[in-house]
Amino acid sequence: MHLSANKHHKLSLFFLLVMLLPLTGVASEKTTPTGNYKLKLLTQPVSAPDFQLKDMDGEQHSLKQYRGKVVVINFWATWCPPCIREMPSLQKLYETFKSKSLVVLAINQWEDEDRVFEFMGRLNPAPTFPVLFDSDSKLSELYKVQGLPSTFIINKQGKIVYRAKGGRDFDHPQIMDKINALF
Numbered sequence: 001m002h003l004s005a006n007k008h009h010k011l012s013l014f015f016l017l018v019m020l021l022p023l024t025g026v027a028s029e030k031t032t033p034t035g036n037y038k039l040k041l042l043t044q045p046v047s048a049p050d051f052q053l054k055d056m057d058g059e060q061h062s063l064k065q066y067r068g069k070v071v072v073i074n075f076w077a078t079w080c081p082p083c084i085r086e087m088p089s090l091q092k093l094y095e096t097f098k099s100k101s102l103v104v105l106a107i108n109q110w111e112d113e114d115r116v117f118e119f120m121g122r123l124n125p126a127p128t129f130p131v132l133f134d135s136d137s138k139l140s141e142l143y144k145v146q147g148l149p150s151t152f153i154i155n156k157q158g159k160i161v162y163r164a165k166g167g168r169d170f171d172h173p174q175i176m177d178k179i180n181a182l183f
Contacts, residue, residue: 037172045159049142053132069101070182071154077109078119082167083149092171094129100183104129
């Protein structure tokens with residue numbers, strides 16, 4: 001079957017809208033957990049590349065400033081359904097361990113601050129951890145990110161000890177136990 005360019009364009013727009021429709025209710029049941037709680041343990045921990053990125057308020061953050069703390073770095077985007085689903089569990093993880101000096105850094109890819117700010121306002125609960133911007137993807141290249149979301153867990157010595165590709169339930173007891181063991 002051959003479609004004219006105009007019909008093909010309209011059909012493409014229709015499918016794009018259908019795919020994006022579930023994202024309009026960000027704080028809805030679509031944020032339910034994925035059931036994935038496995039983290040890949042690096043057999044040989046590697047030094048996490050340092051960086052300097054700005055947050056939504058224009059403040060600079062560097063990995064070096066968090067030395068001595070456990071750091072969860074999560075690369076994400078607002079258009080990524082698994083990223084959206086895991087945000088509430090990242091917030092729960094952060095709330096559980098922030099008194100033990102856990103730092104969660106959500107590093108947005110390619111999007112402008114206004115879009116991300118508006119998106120964060122629709123999340124329930126709204127994240128209270130820093131959201132940083134890697135607008136040119138230089139940091140994701142350093143971390144060899146191959147898809148979103150991608151997460152790296154860094155120990156107090158600044159070494160990447162776990163990584164995860166794809167969405168996770170960061171408030172799952174098995175992940176919570178692994179994070180707690182790093183303190």
